[in-house]
Amino acid sequence: xxxxxxxxxxxxxxxxxxxDCDLEGLDLSPAEGFLLSRIDGHTPQALLRQVGGxxxxxxxxxxxxxxxxxxxxxxxxxxxxxxxxxDSGFGEASASAARAPVAIDPQLEISAEAQQAALAMDAGLExxxxxxxxxxxxxxxxxxxxxxxxxxxxxxxxxxxxRDIGPYADVVERVFRRIVEAYELLSDPAxxxxxxxxxxxxxxxxxxxxxxxxxxxxxEEPAAEISRPRKRRTGPRPFSPLTRAFAxxxxxxxxxxxxxxxxxxxGRWLEAAGSVRLAIAFDPRNAVYKSRFVDxxxxxxxxxxEQLTKEADSAMTFRDRGDALKLYEEALHYKPFxxxxxxxxxxxxxxxxxxxxxxxxxxxxxxxxEPEQPEYRKTLGMIYKAAGLKANAxxxxxxxxxxxxxxxxARAELKSL
Amino acid sequence: MSRVIGIDLGxxxxxxxxxxxxxxxxxxxxxxxxxxxxxxxxxxxGKRLVGHLAKRQAITNSRNTVYASKxxxxxxxxxxxxxxxxxxxxxxxxxxxxxxxxxxxAGKTFTCPEIAGIILREMKRVAEEYIGEPVSEAVxxxxxxxNDTQRQSTKDAGxxxxxxxxxxxxEPTAAAMAYGATNRSEEKIAIYDLGGGxxxxxxxxxxxxxxxxxxxxxNTFLGGEDFDRRIVMHLLERFxxxxxxxxxxxxxxxQRLKDAAEKAKCDLSSRESTEVSLPFxxxxxxxxxxxxxxxxxxTLESLVDDLVQGTVKTVEACVQDAGLTPGDVDxxxxxxxxxxxxxxxxxxxxxxxxxxxxxxxxxxVVAIGAAMQAEALVSDDKDLxxxxxxxxxxxxxxAGGHFAKLIERNTTVPVRKTHIFTTTRDNQTAVKIRVxxxxxxxxxxxDLLGEFVLSGIRPAPQGGPEIDVCFDIDANGIVxxxxxxxxxxxxxxxxxxxxxxLSQDEIQKIIEEHELYEVELKA
Ligand SMILES: Nc1ncnc2c1ncn2[C@@H]1O[C@H](COP(=O)(O)OP(=O)(O)OP(=O)(O)O)[C@@H](O)[C@H]1O
Ligand SMILES: [Mg+2]
Numbered sequence: 001x002x003x004x005x006x007x008x009x010x011x012x013x014x015x016x017x018x019x020d021c022d023l024e025g026l027d028l029s030p031a032e033g034f035l036l037s038r039i040d041g042h043t044p045q046a047l048l049r050q051v052g053g054x055x056x057x058x059x060x061x062x063x064x065x066x067x068x069x070x071x072x073x074x075x076x077x078x079x080x081x082x083x084x085x086x087d088s089g090f091g092e093a094s095a096s097a098a099r100a101p102v103a104i105d106p107q108l109e110i111s112a113e114a115q116q117a118a119l120a121m122d123a124g125l126e127x128x129x130x131x132x133x134x135x136x137x138x139x140x141x142x143x144x145x146x147x148x149x150x151x152x153x154x155x156x157x158x159x160x161x162x163r164d165i166g167p168y169a170d171v172v173e174r175v176f177r178r179i180v181e182a183y184e185l186l187s188d189p190a191x192x193x194x195x196x197x198x199x200x201x202x203x204x205x206x207x208x209x210x211x212x213x214x215x216x217x218x219x220e221e222p223a224a225e226i227s228r229p230r231k232r233r234t235g236p237r238p239f240s241p242l243t244r245a246f247a248x249x250x251x252x253x254x255x256x257x258x259x260x261x262x263x264x265x266x267g268r269w270l271e272a273a274g275s276v277r278l279a280i281a282f283d284p285r286n287a288v289y290k291s292r293f294v295d296x297x298x299x300x301x302x303x304x305x306e307q308l309t310k311e312a313d314s315a316m317t318f319r320d321r322g323d324a325l326k327l328y329e330e331a332l333h334y335k336p337f338x339x340x341x342x343x344x345x346x347x348x349x350x351x352x353x354x355x356x357x358x359x360x361x362x363x364x365x366x367x368x369x370e371p372e373q374p375e376y377r378k379t380l381g382m383i384y385k386a387a388g389l390k391a392n393a394x395x396x397x398x399x400x401x402x403x404x405x406x407x408x409x410a411r412a413e414l415k416s417l
Numbered sequence: 418m419s420r421v422i423g424i425d426l427g428x429x430x431x432x433x434x435x436x437x438x439x440x441x442x443x444x445x446x447x448x449x450x451x452x453x454x455x456x457x458x459x460x461x462x463g464k465r466l467v468g469h470l471a472k473r474q475a476i477t478n479s480r481n482t483v484y485a486s487k488x489x490x491x492x493x494x495x496x497x498x499x500x501x502x503x504x505x506x507x508x509x510x511x512x513x514x515x516x517x518x519x520x521x522x523a524g525k526t527f528t529c530p531e532i533a534g535i536i537l538r539e540m541k542r543v544a545e546e547y548i549g550e551p552v553s554e555a556v557x558x559x560x561x562x563x564n565d566t567q568r569q570s571t572k573d574a575g576x577x578x579x580x581x582x583x584x585x586x587x588e589p590t591a592a593a594m595a596y597g598a599t600n601r602s603e604e605k606i607a608i609y610d611l612g613g614g615x616x617x618x619x620x621x622x623x624x625x626x627x628x629x630x631x632x633x634x635x636n637t638f639l640g641g642e643d644f645d646r647r648i649v650m651h652l653l654e655r656f657x658x659x660x661x662x663x664x665x666x667x668x669x670x671x672q673r674l675k676d677a678a679e680k681a682k683c684d685l686s687s688r689e690s691t692e693v694s695l696p697f698x699x700x701x702x703x704x705x706x707x708x709x710x711x712x713x714x715x716t717l718e719s720l721v722d723d724l725v726q727g728t729v730k731t732v733e734a735c736v737q738d739a740g741l742t743p744g745d746v747d748x749x750x751x752x753x754x755x756x757x758x759x760x761x762x763x764x765x766x767x768x769x770x771x772x773x774x775x776x777x778x779x780x781x782v783v784a785i786g787a788a789m790q791a792e793a794l795v796s797d798d799k800d801l802x803x804x805x806x807x808x809x810x811x812x813x814x815x816a817g818g819h820f821a822k823l824i825e826r827n828t829t830v831p832v833r834k835t836h837i838f839t840t841t842r843d844n845q846t847a848v849k850i851r852v853x854x855x856x857x858x859x860x861x862x863x864d865l866l867g868e869f870v871l872s873g874i875r876p877a878p879q880g881g882p883e884i885d886v887c888f889d890i891d892a893n894g895i896v897x898x899x900x901x902x903x904x905x906x907x908x909x910x911x912x913x914x915x916x917x918x919l920s921q922d923e924i925q926k927i928i929e930e931h932e933l934y935e936v937e938l939k940a
Contacts, residue, residue, distance in 0.1 A: 017553075017581065019419055019553075030922070030925050030926070030929065033925050033928070033929070034921050034922065034924070034925040037576055037924065037925060037928065038921070040581060040582075041581070047912065047914075145622070145624075146624065149624055149625070149627040149629070152627055152802060152804060153626075153627060153799070153802055156802055156804070156892075157831065157891075157892035158793070158794060158802065158803070158892060159799050159802070161583075161794040161795065162794075162795065173831055173891065173892065176831065177831055177832065177833060180829050180831075180832065184829075285836065286836075287812060287815070287821030287822055287823060287836055288815060288819075288821055288838070290821070290822070290858070291815060291819030291820060291821050291858055292819065294819070294858035294859075295817075295819075389654065389658065390658065391654075391657045391658050391661065392654065392657075392658075
């Protein structure tokens with residue numbers, strides 16, 4: 001990868017402060033001090049070159065010097081930094097980096113058995129998901145979860161926190177990621193059904209011409225040569241029976257989505273919302289559908305708000321005012337901060353429902369949104385007055401009068417306080 | 418090997434623990450208290466005070482006493498939360514060079530990580546005195562809903578305090594770890610954490626020492642402080658009603674009211690009614706005025722009912738997020754001092770259909786869990802494992818200002834997710850990838866973590882090119898993002914470096930300044 005620059009091995013090292021180091025006696029410049037403060041046992045040297053606040057070669061020199069003086073030690077090689085080089089903050093990655101073969105190394109802080117187990121798992125990562133978890137294809141969710149927890153205890157990277165496990169850091173992390181993936185797909189009934197359908201389809205289709213990677217390392221042999229050609233993430237995965245069924249579903253989702261967008265363009269919001277919702281059901285991972293859905297939902301909310309306020313207005317004139325209050329409250333559900341509807345709801349809650357608490361809430365909100373509206377102030381003041389809070393009532397009514405000196409009602413209310 | 422500690426850096430109180438012979442020990446401070454107020458002050462004679470010493474002089478020195486600064490850390494000065502705090506805090510909050518809120522007391526300006534660093538340093542000192550040797554490493558907890566900036570700012574605070582932060586973990590998760598260390602059966606548990614400043618709810622699945630977070634939700638701006646404020650408002654309204662004096666403009670009276678409100682609130686957790694008595698709270702032409710009021714539990718409950726109901730809504734969403742019904746939860750654990758309020762216990766009990774678990778100390782369990790995670794990371798005995806999750810969703814901005822999530826919140830890390838995007842214009846040859854974090858569907862409402870451009874896309878009609886965007890989070894929470902044009906194989910990538918509100922130079926300067934100050938103290 002480009003990030004390693006010319007000195008890949010050094011870049012991949014991760015320094016941390018030696019546990020017995022003595023920082024007090026150091027004579028460092030502020031810049032060096034900052035670099036030191038960024039050394040946390042997680043950040044590889046390649047990254048420190050970028051974030052350390054010093055020129056990269058200066059960073060290397062400092063780290064070298066501190067390591068020699070015993071201030072720093074190196075943790076395992078750590079994950080390769082994936083960032084690019086240079087000032088731009090990104091770079092082009094060469095796509096062909098091959099994974100080096102990993103051998104059993106008794107020097108590392110990971111037991112030989114654990115190394116063996118990790119390599120065996122790593123070699124079998126393209127197996128069907130249930131095999132990775134070591135459960136039957138029809139295992140229940142509880143069994144799947146137990147298997148996942150058990151494997152996590154063995155392969156979670158935290159198990160080797162700060163241990164020098166060399167190349168196994170990568171192996172363990174890769175294995176754990178796939179374990180999580182298997183668990184996620186199999187524990188959700190929807191994705192699990194897909195997995196099973198695809199497994200069945202794959203069993204019928206002729207096997208893909210693909211050399212099986214060795215699953216197990218014979219224990220007697222020094223397992224020096226287990227390795228796989230690195231698969232390009234961008235290419236099709238060799239074991240990927242899911243792809244076909246997913247593609248079908250995605251196509252279906254796309255047609256729903258397009259229908260939805262067409263309806264949207266013509267202002268048929270409800271229909272648009274229905275179609276986009278279907279698209280999401282068929283392709284739940286599609287982020288674009290989800291984000292467009294928000295728009296559509298907003299439009300539907302707008303429409304609903306309009307309908308409800310209209311209905312409420314007519315209830316005010318022709319029907320029960322209690323009904324009207326309910327309708328206005330429902331409308332507020334869609335637009336909680338509409339000042340006018342809040343104001344009307346406040347008056348109704350006070351005069352019709354006789355609920356000054358609720359009334360105060362609506363009135364306060366109306367005033368918050370439009371503090372300069374004398375009518376809203378007056379209503380709030382009258383509600384306070386009805387609740388017996390005279391001082392507050394006076395404050396609001398005075399405010400209403402200041403905003404509209406001609407309001408006789410407000411003046412009368414204020415006088416009667 | 419030097420010892421690792423766990424610190425619960427709370428809005429109101431902080432707590433530090435260490436594992437001794439496999440058992441967690443809560444470390445008392447010099448005064449014998451097991452928690453230390455998260456307060457910092459500069460006294461009239463220029464002394465810097467932390468903890469109980471700062472709290473004791475708060476009433477007479479409210480303008481120079483900082484409390485609840487956790488509510489400000491990692492936020493922008495213009496955010497609604499900071500603006501609200503400016504209205505309510507007796508100390509001065511000013512705009513910092515990076516649009517961060519800074520706190521100005523006794524003529525000196527402090528950044529929020531610096532204040533947190535001072536409190537952490539105090540906790541470190543408490544631990545060192547108890548253990549009898551220097552401590553340099555810690556796990557620190559934060560509210561589950563803290564974003565990247567808030568987390569990184571807390572890490573910076575650790576650095577300022579001279580601590581290497583092994584991990585930042587979520588407060589409710591820490592509580593679950595403490596519980597899971599001793600209760601090893603297969604259970605689904607809910608942690609309801611209502612402290613001084615934040616509310617968190619987490620639902621977890623655990624079995625034999627492995628702890629999986631199923632869902633988390635919360636509100637980083639809701640806590641006991643808000644309960645106190647409701648009581649203060651009530652007292653203000655009543656006093657104004659009776660005496661026609663507005664105490665709102667009198668900082669000293671406000672501070673006394675705030676203290677009395679909290680005390681009354683705590684009283685009402687064990688009694689049905691209490692008296693608030695503040696003699697000589699004010700005066701006017703006709704002489705001194707006293708505030709003397711009876712407050713009963715029912716009134717308190719009606720004052721805060723909507724706050725409590727608000728937590729229920731969040732709990733409901735979280736349980737649903739976990740794919741469960743309330744009845745599926747085997748155990749409910751209440752954490753945080755505010756959960757001592759009977760209304761909270763009743764409400765949580767009613768929601769889950771079972772009484773809360775009694776066996777944990779709500780003030781200490783978070784710090785205990787932090788120490789357990791620290792120990793689990795560094796020790797050889799790997800008996801406890803946290804399957805940690807990303808707290809907030811990650812994704813990219815798409816056309817029209819939308820936010821496309823690639824990694825949903827609560828996803829177990831490490832994780833990698835890819836998704837295919839396309840162009841929106843004909844013959845578009847470059848796309849800008851803006852990496853965002855947050856929950857809003859509107860791109861602009863989320864935090865921008867970084868951005869880069871993928872160019873050299875082969876000219877094609879809109880919607881033609883396929884661009885594969887890959888998100889990767891490693892075990893330490895470091896995010897990297899790459900974009901690949903599938904037809905050419907061309908790829909660009911970045912590693913997103915979490916940043917707090919302080920620049921690198923600023924942190925360094927603060928560290929140096931504090932070193933100077935330490936020297937000054939010693940001399
Ligand atoms: N007996 C009690 N009854 C009601 N509330 C209480 C009681 N005891 C403490 N509290 C409240 O609990 C809050 C402090 O809780 P805690 O110490 O758990 O918070 P924290 O950990 O500092 O904050 P956070 O976790 O939100 O950052 C304060 O608001 C306090 O008033
Ligand atoms: Mg807390």
